[in-house]
Amino acid sequence: MIGYTCKYTPIELLYALGETTELLNHxxxxxxxxEKWTHPNLCCHxxxxxxxxxxxDELxxxxxxxxxxxxxxxxxxxxxxxxxxxxxxPHIDKGCAQEKIKKELFRLTRLYTEHHPVSFDRQRFLEACRASSEVAFKASFESASGTHSKLDPATPFIAIIGARVSQELLSTIKEEVPYLVIDATCGGNRYLSPLAPGAERMSFEDLMDxxxxxxxxxxxxxxxxxxxPRKALWENENLCGIIYNTVKFCDYYSFDYARVKREVRLPILKIESDFTPQSEGQLSTRLEAFQENLHLSLEKPLKIKARQASQPAFFGGIDSGSTTTKMVIIDRNSKILASSIVSxxxxxxxxxxxxxxxxxxxxxxxxxxxxxxFSTGYGRNNIAFATDSKTEITCHAKGAFFLDPTIRTIVDIGGQDSKIIRIDNxxxxxxxxxxxxxxAGTGRFLEMMARTLELDIDIMVRTGLAWKNDLTISSxxxxxxxxxxxxxIADNCSIADIVHGLNKSIAxxxxxxxxxxxxxxxxxMTGGVARNTGVVRELEVKLGERLIVSEKPExxxxxGAALSALELSALGSKEI
Ligand code: SF4
Ligand code: SF4
Structure with a gap:
């Protein structure tokens, strides 16, 4: 068994030399x-x-x-x-590149057969090439002529591009995204054209050519x-969204994302992976929000049943956050009737x-x-009595737009995460x-700093407003x-100045x-930190814009979850 890592590896040739191959992508x-052998900043793959x-023992x-x-x-x-x-x-796909690759194929064959008592098996080679031309998704590019063939399949699909995804991450994405998922990164979407006519009789040199x-x-x-030629992928009419993966410490792909974002007018989800088991909860939230975006862009019909006059007129939304759990009840006219917050x-x-x-x-x-x-927030999937759940991204967007339809950016700083959400008109x-x-940049940061300063968080907020000297906390x-x-503190700086420095750091x-x-x-601004006047002020200074904060930003x-319940209520009955 020979291990390899890149789709350009000539695995059909290795099979013809008597070996099976394994993609090392776990x-x-x-x-x-x-890290005993290399620098810790080597790319995680x-x-x-x-x-x-x-x-x-062979690679x-x-x-x-x-x-x-x-x-x-x-x-x-x-x-x-x-x-x-x-x-x-080679870096190029034209001119002498084909000749250069051919020489590498010859070199590989020569070195391998020198080390092993084997020879090139034509039938095995043709068998492997046939298998590689029969993969479900085909992307064959005629680079030499600058044209490409049409892409299959004829159903909506999501493409993963960017740096390679691990097998585990790929499986998670496939499980969570209800569309065909095409891995177009380093380890996936490997396709050969059907064999050339007369391949059985070609010389080794012509075959390698x-x-x-x-x-x-x-x-x-x-x-x-x-x-x-990558453009052929995003010009495919069945492509409905892109997941762009970057790998920690990979320089190649970190610059490419901005270009893809400029060129592609479809929902794009950017993720960073580090080849260790991902935090499933966090990835799930991102994938769910991505899907909700896909549904909107595909204009899928929403399952809304006509509401009868006899039906109950109350709709609830629960936001289960890391620090507090919030609920809002609205009526069928979206009027807020009641709300509460518990730890x-x-x-x-x-x-x-x-x-x-x-x-x-x-x-x-x-x-x-x-x-x-409807439930939202980190704990949304653990609320058994909820009729359905929505991500925080969708719910904050919906709630904020309802409160003020002029806003275009929502800054939500919660207990353990922060989100910036851009919405359209x-x-x-x-x-x-x-x-x-x-x-960093979350309510947790402030809580930990309050503990270091031995202050109650409310007192810390008030104290920070009385700052005099402009300190900078760079980290x-x-x-x-x-x-x-x-x-x-050891330098006798005032607590008010330190708190102000912390607010600037968050901002x-x-x-x-x-x-x-x-x-x-x-x-x-939404979320609990929107009540922190010091942070709000520093953000306004940095942005040069006023932040709208509602009466109960948390x-x-x-x-938003209650509004989703009103819009999408299918009136499923669950035992509470
Ligand atoms: S970027 Fe990926 S596909 Fe390209 S050469 Fe490197 S491993 Fe292979
Ligand atoms: S292209 Fe990026 S992810 Fe791939 S091996 Fe190189 S540095 Fe790592």
Whole structure:
């Protein structure tokens, strides 16, 4: 068995030399072994590959980038592999490139047969080429003539592009996205044209000539000088959305995303993977929001049943957040009738029931009087009595647009994440950026700093408004910011000035997220941190724009969920 990592690897030739192949594209629990041999900032795929490299004693690599060349150097130094080959892939797909690849195919065949008692098996080669021409999704590019053939399939599909996705991430995406998913990254969508007529009788040289041309016809990756043929993918009328993957510490693909975003007018979800098991909850939220966007762009008919006059007129929305659980009840005219907030505590389901009972009590109704209840927030999928759930992205957009239809950007800073959501003049989400990976720029950051300053969070907010000296806390990372705060306390800086510095730090973090969505005013701030006047002011200074803050900004997501329930109520009855 020979391990490989790149779609340009001549796996049909390796099969003809008597070997099966395995794509080494799996996640690893950690990079302990790889980081003993390399710099920690090597791209995470290359490190994951090094972690796996000892599982097979024969490897064929492609000289893709510095990371892979570095990994190859490590393997050469280790001297543990029986066969190790670095395939020299040209950067161009025209002129002498085909000849160059052919020479590499010859070199590989020669070296492999020198090391093993085998010879090229024509029948196995033709068999493997036939199999590679019968894959479900075909993308054959006639690069030499500058044209390409039509793409299959004839059904809506999602393409994953960008840097390679791990097998595990690919499976998660396929499970969660209800469309055909095409992996057009480094390990996927490998397709050869049907065999040339008379291939059975061709000389080895002619076969390799044809094969070299085929290898150059894949959807080009960023290593190739001419990436124009990629356009055929996004011009395909059945493509309904793109998932753009970047790999941590990969320089190649981090620059490409902006270009794709400019060229493509379809929903795009950008994810960053690091070849370790992803936080499923966070990825699920992003994928769900992406799907909701897809549904809008595909204008799928919504399942709305005509509401009867006899039906209950109350619709509930529950936002189950990390710190608090919120509920809003509206009537069939979208009028807000009741709302409440409880602490989330350890059990989402318990706090959801509590907030439901409390809000119903305010309104003087029983939970069973509600036509439907939609949930949102991190705990949305754990609320068994909810009729349906929606992502926070959709709900905050809906709630904010309802409160003020002029707004175009929503800044939501919650307990453990922050989101910037851009909406259009009909309230539809056109773009969003989310930070759910670290505490920087979230309510959690402020909570931890309040603890360091030994202040109650409300007192901290008030204290910060009385600042005099403009201090800068340069770190947005909670751990480093905490050290800076401790140093400032030791330097006798006033608490008010330190709090002001922290507010500026959050504002910097959020402003950089806002800039990634295009800075479109008017802005509305939602979430619990919108009550923090100090943070709001600093954000306004940085943006040069006023932030609209509603009377109860933390209820915006729950309001959006209630509005979704009103719009989409299918009146499913669930036991509460
Ligand atoms: S970037 Fe290109 S050469 Fe590198 S692994 Fe991916 S497909 Fe292969
Ligand atoms: S993910 Fe980027 S840096 Fe890593 S091997 Fe692929 S192209 Fe190279």
């Amino acid at each position: 996640e690893v629990p950690d990079f302990e072994y790889a 290359a490190k994951a590959f090094l972690q796996h490299s000892s599982e097979l 064929v690599l492609v000289n893709c980038c510095d990371s892979i060349r570095r990994a190859y150097d490590v393997l050469v130094a280790q001297q543990v592999h029986r066969f190790l080959f670095l395939f020299d892939l 044809w094969y070299a041309k085929e290898l150059l016809h894949f959807i080009p990756c960023m290593r190739m000088a001419n990436i124009e 989330t505590g350890a059990k989402t389901q318990v706090s959801a029931r509590k907030v439901l009972q409390e809000t119903c009590r305010q309104l003087g109704v029983e939970p069973c009087d509600l036509a439907s209840v 009909e309230g539809r989400v056109v773009n969003f950026v989310m930070n759910d990976k670290c505490a 947005m990372c909670t751990v480093f910011a905490e050290s800076e705060v401790v140093s400032l 910097s973090r959020i402003t950089s997220m806002i800039s990634r969505t295009g800075c479109q005013a008017p802005y509305m 209820l915006c997501g729950a309001l």
